[in-house]
Amino acid sequence: MKDKIVVALGGNALGKTPREQLELVKNTAKPIVDLIQHGHEVILAHGNGPQVGMINLAMSTASNSEAGTPEMPFPECGAMSQGYIGFHLQNAIREELLNRSMNVPVATVVTQVVVDKDDPAFQNPTKPIGAFYSEEEAKILQASKGYTMVEDAGRGWRRVVASPKPIDVAEKDTVSTLVNNGHVVITVGGGGIPVVREGNSLIGVPAVIDKDFASEKIAEILDADYLIILTAVEQVAINFGKENEEWLANLTTEQAAKYCDEGHFAPGSMLPKVQAAMAFAKSKPGRKALITSLEKAEEGIEGKTGTLITF
Amino acid sequence: MKDKIVVALGGNALGKTPREQLELVKNTAKPIVDLIQHGHEVILAHGNGPQVGMINLAMSTASNSEAGTPEMPFPECGAMSQGYIGFHLQNAIREELLNRSMNVPVATVVTQVVVDKDDPAFQNPTKPIGAFYSEEEAKILQASKGYTMVEDAGRGWRRVVASPKPIDVAEKDTVSTLVNNGHVVITVGGGGIPVVREGNSLIGVPAVIDKDFASEKIAEILDADYLIILTAVEQVAINFGKENEEWLANLTTEQAAKYCDEGHFAPGSMLPKVQAAMAFAKSKPGRKALITSLEKAEEGIEGKTGTLITF
Numbered sequence: 256m257k258d259k260i261v262v263a264l265g266g267n268a269l270g271k272t273p274r275e276q277l278e279l280v281k282n283t284a285k286p287i288v289d290l291i292q293h294g295h296e297v298i299l300a301h302g303n304g305p306q307v308g309m310i311n312l313a314m315s316t317a318s319n320s321e322a323g324t325p326e327m328p329f330p331e332c333g334a335m336s337q338g339y340i341g342f343h344l345q346n347a348i349r350e351e352l353l354n355r356s357m358n359v360p361v362a363t364v365v366t367q368v369v370v371d372k373d374d375p376a377f378q379n380p381t382k383p384i385g386a387f388y389s390e391e392e393a394k395i396l397q398a399s400k401g402y403t404m405v406e407d408a409g410r411g412w413r414r415v416v417a418s419p420k421p422i423d424v425a426e427k428d429t430v431s432t433l434v435n436n437g438h439v440v441i442t443v444g445g446g447g448i449p450v451v452r453e454g455n456s457l458i459g460v461p462a463v464i465d466k467d468f469a470s471e472k473i474a475e476i477l478d479a480d481y482l483i484i485l486t487a488v489e490q491v492a493i494n495f496g497k498e499n500e501e502w503l504a505n506l507t508t509e510q511a512a513k514y515c516d517e518g519h520f521a522p523g524s525m526l527p528k529v530q531a532a533m534a535f536a537k538s539k540p541g542r543k544a545l546i547t548s549l550e551k552a553e554e555g556i557e558g559k560t561g562t563l564i565t566f
Numbered sequence: 567m568k569d570k571i572v573v574a575l576g577g578n579a580l581g582k583t584p585r586e587q588l589e590l591v592k593n594t595a596k597p598i599v600d601l602i603q604h605g606h607e608v609i610l611a612h613g614n615g616p617q618v619g620m621i622n623l624a625m626s627t628a629s630n631s632e633a634g635t636p637e638m639p640f641p642e643c644g645a646m647s648q649g650y651i652g653f654h655l656q657n658a659i660r661e662e663l664l665n666r667s668m669n670v671p672v673a674t675v676v677t678q679v680v681v682d683k684d685d686p687a688f689q690n691p692t693k694p695i696g697a698f699y700s701e702e703e704a705k706i707l708q709a710s711k712g713y714t715m716v717e718d719a720g721r722g723w724r725r726v727v728a729s730p731k732p733i734d735v736a737e738k739d740t741v742s743t744l745v746n747n748g749h750v751v752i753t754v755g756g757g758g759i760p761v762v763r764e765g766n767s768l769i770g771v772p773a774v775i776d777k778d779f780a781s782e783k784i785a786e787i788l789d790a791d792y793l794i795i796l797t798a799v800e801q802v803a804i805n806f807g808k809e810n811e812e813w814l815a816n817l818t819t820e821q822a823a824k825y826c827d828e829g830h831f832a833p834g835s836m837l838p839k840v841q842a843a844m845a846f847a848k849s850k851p852g853r854k855a856l857i858t859s860l861e862k863a864e865e866g867i868e869g870k871t872g873t874l875i876t877f
Contacts, residue, residue, distance in 0.1 A: 313627075317623065341676045349766075362740035365649050429671050432671075438743065
């Protein structure tokens with residue numbers, strides 16, 4: 256049976272340098288193309304934490320140096336990361352498809368994700384980005400640029416930005432048109448370029464949208480059958496790392512909510528994945544979410560492994 | 567009459583900093599949306615000289631600094647520039663459309679342009695990119711990285727890369743699908759990310775593809791009616807800046823070839839524009855190319871100004 260599947264790739268699917276990324280995307284492409292070869296429609300989302308961090312750090316370092324390049328706002332750094340990652344990822348998938356004599360177009364769409372400017376997250380920025388500063392430098396940045404700076408685990412001061420919830424995908428018509436015409440689409444890279452609506456404008460805002468939530472949003476919009484969140488582990492566990500650790504093959508949204516409340520899942524790690532999976536499974540009857548590792552995606556779809564989250 | 571029009575935007579349509587770009591794209595959007603409002607299908611290409619230069623300089627400065635970010639190859643910098651420019655440009659066009667109550671989707675496609683690895687240009691790199699170096703530093707870069715370094719008009723040494731001819735657009739099916747479904751598409755940004763074919767792979771190469779030639783290529787592929795090259799002047803001139811200067815309203819490809827041979831047009835400036843226009847006008851009966859300024863695009867289409875190049 257042919258399913259429409261949104262696959263959210265974790266940080267381990269990419270890499271920290273362009274050279275590393277060029278290698279890693281080759282492995283990433285294989286299970287993705289397995290899904291395509293089995294007749295599924297695949298839409299790809301991916302994180303960009305290390306990549307946008309690197310770009311932001313480079314741009315701010317250079318703007319404070321003799322090079323004197325202009326200061327680059329954070330959303331623009333996100334847009335750059337989509338171009339950079341999309342370039343490598345689309346080529347790796349394209350090559351793997353051609354190696355299997357499959358002529359399927361692959362496209363990266365520069366994608367903006369709309370957030371609510373009144374999202375409470377803006378009152379409490381938590382996501383550290385960019386370079387480390389001394390306390391003195393941090394105070395200057397706070398005063399001169401209005402950044403929120405926090406002390407980061409004894410390693411120095413860093414800027415933090417908000418992590419608001421995605422409410423819409425600005426380029427949804429583009430993604431939808433391409434998917435309906437048989438393209439493999441790479442979208443909402445890094446959770447999307449964060450923007451707010453102001454009248455007819457979309458305005459970039461310094462924020463980090465969780466890529467699992469953005470993937471869930473585009474999966475809903477595209478009326479996908481499956482949301483697959485790929486991460487470093489094969490299954491979701493409760494009591495992770497403890498004696499009574501238990502790996503889960505199936506999880507209802509009700510059970511999942513209970514485990515979330517009980518604190519089984521690490522914030523910023525497994526928690527947003529489980530929450531995104533729950534939201535998707537609850538959004539419409541029949542929708543399923545799967546959390547597994549990149550290597551096990553195909554077996555997961557076949558019901559052999561992974562954690563399947565259903566309503 | 568509804569025409570399919572590829573519009574190539576010059577450097578003056580964008581800007582050197584993100585702030586400048588955000589302002590300039592608003593002006594750029596107006597004549598583009600005029601064309602769309604008059605029923606034309608519009609595909610947008612743009613240069614990226616100052617932008618990719620800035621990104622490349624920032625990335626290399628940061629990688630040689632304490633920040634220690636990884637070295638970023640030139641094609642990857644080009645991919646970043648497409649995300650960065652597309653983000654601003656698509657939003658300005660989207661907003662101008664909505665201000666006129668037009669609900670037309672606008673999309674930026676990360677686009678690779680294929681060049682021939684045996685293109686003679688690779689034997690004679692001419693396009694300076696990135697920072698200035700001392701002669702000593704230049705020799706080290708030449709030896710350690712295999713860069714071609716040249717002395718640049720007394721200002722220091724710079725890396726030069728080749729400017730090969732575009733032979734194909736890797737994402738042509740994506741662009742075509744979107745255009746056929748009524749999307750305004752931003753593509754071949756900066757002349758496209760330069761790649762060569764190796765078996766089933768596309769490999770990024772350090773090169774600068776002229777955005778006028780890349781625009782001509784995608785216009786041919788899409789079977790466009792018009793190629794409009796927007797630049798700083800309203801018309802093409804012969805004997806430019808001399809007493810017998812003459813502005814041209816019409817130009818046959820034969821006349822244009824003669825003027826090119828006579829050296830009327832500056833290399834790297836008006837010459838590639840005239841050459842791209844000639845190539846398009848010659849590629850199929852009925853195809854027309856127009857060279858004019860951003861502000862005069864609409865009047866140019868109406869035949870009131872600009873230089874129209876026909877077979």
